[in-house]
Amino acid sequence: xxxxxxxxxxxxxxxxxxxxxxxxxxxxxxxxxxxxxxxxxxxxxxxxxxxxxxxxxxxxxxxxxxxxxxxxxxxxxxxxxxxxxxxxxxxxxxxxxxxxxxxxxxxxxxxxxxxxxxxxxxxxxxxxxxxxxxxxxxxxxxxxxxxxxxxxxxxxxxxxxxxxxxxxxxxxxxxxxxxxxxxxxxxxxxxxxxxxxxxxxxxxxxxxxxxxxxxxxxxxxxxxxxxxxxxxxxxxxxxxxxxxxxxxxxxxxxxxxxxxxxxxxxxxxxxxxxxxxxxxxxxxxxxxxxxxxxxxxxxxxxxxxxxxxxxxxxxxxxxxxxxxxxxxxxxxxxxxxxxxxxxxxxxxxxxx
Ligand SMILES: Cc1cc2nc3c(=O)[nH]c(=O)nc-3n(C[C@H](O)[C@H](O)[C@H](O)COP(=O)(O)O)c2cc1C
Numbered sequence: 001x002x003x004x005x006x007x008x009x010x011x012x013x014x015x016x017x018x019x020x021x022x023x024x025x026x027x028x029x030x031x032x033x034x035x036x037x038x039x040x041x042x043x044x045x046x047x048x049x050x051x052x053x054x055x056x057x058x059x060x061x062x063x064x065x066x067x068x069x070x071x072x073x074x075x076x077x078x079x080x081x082x083x084x085x086x087x088x089x090x091x092x093x094x095x096x097x098x099x100x101x102x103x104x105x106x107x108x109x110x111x112x113x114x115x116x117x118x119x120x121x122x123x124x125x126x127x128x129x130x131x132x133x134x135x136x137x138x139x140x141x142x143x144x145x146x147x148x149x150x151x152x153x154x155x156x157x158x159x160x161x162x163x164x165x166x167x168x169x170x171x172x173x174x175x176x177x178x179x180x181x182x183x184x185x186x187x188x189x190x191x192x193x194x195x196x197x198x199x200x201x202x203x204x205x206x207x208x209x210x211x212x213x214x215x216x217x218x219x220x221x222x223x224x225x226x227x228x229x230x231x232x233x234x235x236x237x238x239x240x241x242x243x244x245x246x247x248x249x250x251x252x253x254x255x256x257x258x259x260x261x262x263x264x265x266x267x268x269x270x271x272x273x274x275x276x277x278x279x280x281x282x283x284x285x286x287x288x289x290x291x292x293x294x295x296x297x298x299x300x301x302x303x304x305x306x307x308x309x310x311x312x313x314x315x316x317x318x319x320x321x322x323x324x325x326x327x328x329x330x331x332x333x334x335x336x337x338x339x340x341x342x343x344x345x346x347x348x349x350x351x352x
Contacts, residue, residue: 006284006305009321013084013308020173021083024192025307027168027252034251034259038282041261045291046350050337058333059340060326064276064299065152065221065242067124070100071326072293072341075318076250076280076301077128077154077225079108080190082179084311087111092310093119095318099326104128104154104301108181110190117148124151128225131155131206131214137185139217146219153218154245155211158226160202162193163253169194208239215240223278228263230270233277243276243298250281250303261291265346268296286328290336293344 014022028035062072075096082088089111096103100123105116107130117125127150132138142153175189193203215222224236225245233244246264248257260281268277279292280301292300302325309317338344 006308009305009308009312013311017084017311018173020171023168023171024080024083024173025078025304027165027194028255029163029165029251029253030255032167032251033256034248034254035282037259038248038251038261039284040282041259042282042285042288042291045261045352047287047291047336048348048350049335050348053337053339055334055337055339057339058330060329060333062299062341064102065124067151069102069123071322071329072297072299073099073289073322073325073329074102074278074299074301075104075306075322076303077104077106077156078303078307079106079181080110080179081307081310082110083173083190084307085314087314089116090119091314092306092318093125094315095309096322097121097123098315098319099123099322101322102126105150107156107184108190110179110182113144113148113150113183117150120149126150126152126154126223128154128156129214130204131210132185133205134185135213138214141183142218142220150220152221152223152242153214154223154225155206155214156204156225156249157206157211158228158247158249159193159253160204160206161200162198162203163255164199165194165252168192208235211236211239211241227267228258228260230267233267234270234274237271237275241275243278244271245301246277246279246297247301248281261295264292264297265295286325286330286332289325289329290332290338290344291349293341294346294348296346
């Protein structure tokens with residue numbers, strides 16, 4: 001990576017990848033209002049720095065699901081990485097491991113679960129699950145993930161049907177026998193979800209009943225991704241979810257949702273420790289991360305920038321994106337007199 005500026009990195013990645021791959025990566029639903037607002041949501045929050053603190057030693061470490069990690073920055077689940085790099089998710093997993101960041105592998109990955117597991121170092125790998133209609137297939141997958149050492153299941157609940165992205169629908173990537181959703185039943189060729197064939201079909205029919213079943217059946221902790229309301233978040237915790245990921249799926253399915261920056265604070269307050277709270281969507285700066293933590297999130301997930309790094313420089317590009325965010329987080333903490341993540345409290349932000 002010859003640029004650490006994310007706008008420049010996105011431009012470089014766009015120039016390097018096929019137009020259809022970029023459309024898939026950048027896509028948002030409908031008018032892409034949530035894509036833009038996810039970013040501006042963080043940028044519009046104002047910091048109230050503390051001064052005259054000793055900021056020589058900054059501690060960015062955090063404990064997630066009982067495991068101590070160097071930073072609160074994780075890799076969000078994004079699918080079809082062979083569209084961006086020949087090594088696919090193996091490169092992503094290696095880059096995340098090099099940075100000590102948890103990697104959430106997507107259901108729609110193009111590399112076998114066991115080959116991704118082989119890249120693991122100290123940071124955990126978690127698996128993002130879409131709940132398929134056939135329970136036996138879900139059970140077989142859970143057992144395979146547990147055997148491969150995955151540390152948690154992340155159930156995505158915000159896309160029972162696919163949304164519609166005019167941008168991605170206009171520029172569909174060609175299905176290719178080299179790019180399979182290899183861990184899904186039947187290992188189908190990867191296709192975009194923004195295709196008339198899928199419109200209106202309930203592809204992932206999870207309800208509260210399935211969440212309850214999953215929590216009982218899974219030997220791994222279950223997390224729920226895609227929650228934007230306090231009542232849902234509390235119900236997830238009551239059904240046994242160990243963490244809630246406040247997310248609108250990067251604005252890819254339902255447009256004009258509340259931003260994650262606006263939702264995370266009240267959700268963290270309502271849960272008050274019943275479950276851990278993580279957040280994603282539009283996080284592009286160390287200051288964004290600090291704001292998320294001040295609002296009560298324990299960690300953040302990064303989506304599209306990871307793909308830009310993967311496109312430019314494979315595993316090293318992924319590691320560089322994560323390292324860049326860590327450096328920015330440290331600087332933001334120093335400039336606000338925040339010595340550890342425990343000191344990132346709501347009073348760091350101006351009331352809006
Ligand atoms: C190309 C792409 C594919 C994605 N695929 C999935 C997926 O398969 N499952 C899922 O839960 N979220 C998926 N997401 C959403 C991300 O996990 C995450 O919520 C979002 O990208 C965060 O926003 P950001 O890209 O602005 O950082 C995808 C996002 C992108 C950009």
